[in-house]
Amino acid sequence: MKSQATLLAVLMSLASAHAQEPPPLPAGLGSSSAETQDDKDEEQSGAPALPSGLGESQAPALPAGLSGEEQSETQLAEPDEPFEAPFGLTGFIEARAGVRIVSDPYEKQLSIGEVRAQLGRDIETRHATFHVVGDLYYDQVEDVSDVNLETGRGFFDLREANVLVRPLDFLDIKAGRQILTWGVGDLVFINDLFPKDYRSFFIGRDDEYLKAPSDAVRASVFNDIANVEFVYTPRFDADRSITGERLSYYNPALGRIAGRDAVINAMTPDDWFSDDEFAARAYRNIAGFEAALYGYMGYWKTPEGQTPLGTPFHPKLSVFGGSLRGPVKGGILTAEFGRYFSGDDKDGDNPFIRNGETRFLVGYEKEIANELTAAIQYNGEVISDYAALKSSLPPGASAPDRMRHVVTLRLTKLMLNQNLTLSGFNFWSPNEKDGYFRFRASYKLTDAWLAEAGGNIFYGADNNTFFGQFENNTNLFVGIRRNF
Template sequence: MPGIIRSIAVGLFAFAALTPPGTSAEVTLSGFLQQNTAFNTVTENPDGRHYKWLEERAQLKLDATGGAWRVLLKGEVAYDHLGRQDESELREGYVDYAARNWDLRAGRQVITWGLGDLVFVNDVFPKDHEALFAGRPLEYLKRGVDAVKLGVYPGLASFELVVAPTFRESRTPDPNRFWLFDPLPAVTNRTTVKPEQGDAGLRVYRDIAGYDAAMYLYRGFHRTPSMRPDSMLAPTKITYFYPKLFIYGASLSGRAGGGVLNLEAAFYDSRQDRSGSDFTVPNSQTRVLVGYQIQPVEDLSLNFQYYAERMHAYDSYRGALPAGFPAEKRVNHYFTARATQLLQHQTLRLSVYASYNASNGDYFVTPELRYSFTDHLWGAVGANFFGGKPWGQFGQLSQNDNVYLQLRHEF
């Protein structure tokens, strides 16, 4: 907590220094207290515990605006009962400056690109997959990135440039808490090498005939690590690394019939192994997403998605794959659906999300019930169910089914 208080004090000092004398200013301080528990329904964790998540958490948020400037700080402290104990984190912390036709944001910030619902085509920024699978509130799926974001609005189109001087990876499930597929479980000597440089992305967007159109460029690295053994015959060490990546993408969204149609596509250029001959580096891919959201009756919304991934240089990939390693499909077809129903004057929310990979049988289902007791107190109960091939994205998690509880008091 002292670190969070120091951050808020620094933020107030920075805001006072940036705001011109005589400018009207507004400063708000808010936050929440939260309890979050997720317990297993199939078996205990690899470390012998019976909970995926068990913690109390507090957040303080400072939001100060004055003239063209804004300072936002969002810090959290938590006590984890499963071994991590005291934790603190700066979720977001940035300074904004807004001019007439451009603006600038510098610091830790959560950025979302693309249109997918838990399907990420052009959303290149870091995620927290452990948070999603352990029943934490959905806001924790996104991790902040330390970057400078420049927005320019000349009229023809809008431009958003994001430059991060250091790379920040996505968080994957902790192998002490989650059962995961491991092709080389006997090798315990493992190390991780992170990129020594940052990454950058550009989004260009505008309205075209009533549709929101965007183009995306990204130069950086895969957010989840690849595994490289020192020898395939008798491996003694495994190195995790983040392969280089270019992404070129586009999206289009607008009204169609009685709902909203979303179209999105991207080419993932695996610039570290374009030939596909290195099995430790993901091959280049084409990704396509088609989504449709509709509200058939009041307080009921439905969202359907079709998503496909096509691997390039597939023959080279199969030729380089070591014997005994499971092979990925050339094309994967996914179908997702989400239904959300609001009841009792919108204080009760029932929702369910399901994802199914028709190519290998992988599935992920997460139902949730959330109730707002007051304007400041809400609670939720939900579950995460996984299944499929033992090496699949969700199939490897089949022993990690869990039920979760969330309770939050906001102030």
């Protein structure tokens, strides 16, 4: 018994010793002290040397630019923080410059030279959404200081200022200044009787400026039968058309091209709730095609009439039409027509007021190669009371063709991972023998920066046709934009 007690005491003593010191690890897995050991210590410990960089107490150096330490002068600088406008504003800053490449004795050689900043802001509440967009800019060509929100001249252009409410699940109402568009034409507008800005279009501003703002109330009704839109404009909104202040044109009274020497000052209807406009559209999908019907009551958007004293004015106009758009054989087919009723020349026998017309178009768009899209379109305009018009012309005056034909072709190519966009659009009238070719090249430098260059080329056999009269306005331009 005494020997067993002695053996038990020895075992307990060994167990206590092992509990105080951990068992040794296999060779090579043991760790030394926090201090770095020299080669002599490694030999004594029996552990193999780790590869260079793995046995050090400090972490390996990170590549340049990834460490939190300050970089030396030879290291690359960190990218700038993205610019954010205050108060939640969005928009862009851009500069554009362009020159005429054809001599024009009635206009400046500089076609565009401006710096523009567009600022926008959306404010959403529980019951409404408020939207405001305005442009501040300096225009070297016109250099007009007085602001005119109707013509877009001055140092400020209010593009949009409206409120959107949804009082019912099936009803939207937007009231205020807004950009409106409908129809299926590609830069050909038949039932879209909302104002356009052809001055901006012809001098090289961004395509968004082709659409001028409307001061209107739009009500949209949604249902299973058809969606319906009503637009009421309490005061007539004319096109921002060619007047001679910036672009030259053919003046029939002078029988020649004119510009700053014969600026057009048209009589424009401007009485609230008296000189108003009304437009409506009903549309729905039918077998994969979007079909629409349109109606309009108002005035010609350009001054298509002339008083006995020779003052241009906007005659009354009513339009009824329809459109169709849908997929056909891997592309998109479009068709549209409109019947124009000239309210101040119902019989068509007044040579100083534009006659009624029937307008139509047929178009087709398809991707014809990898990231290359082509779109072709035919547009016709037929004078309604052609015989009455011819008989009313003064002696020696020539009558226009009863029908005007226009063929358009658009080509768009995306390159360099879609950062580069090349596009060309050509209008050509075979009967008037004139046309207009516009081309663009835009390159996305970064997500924020965009560079653009292009031109507007007008050509024609005669100087009194629609595109031929603008031949002296042919120009090239460049632009740079910073979005935020």
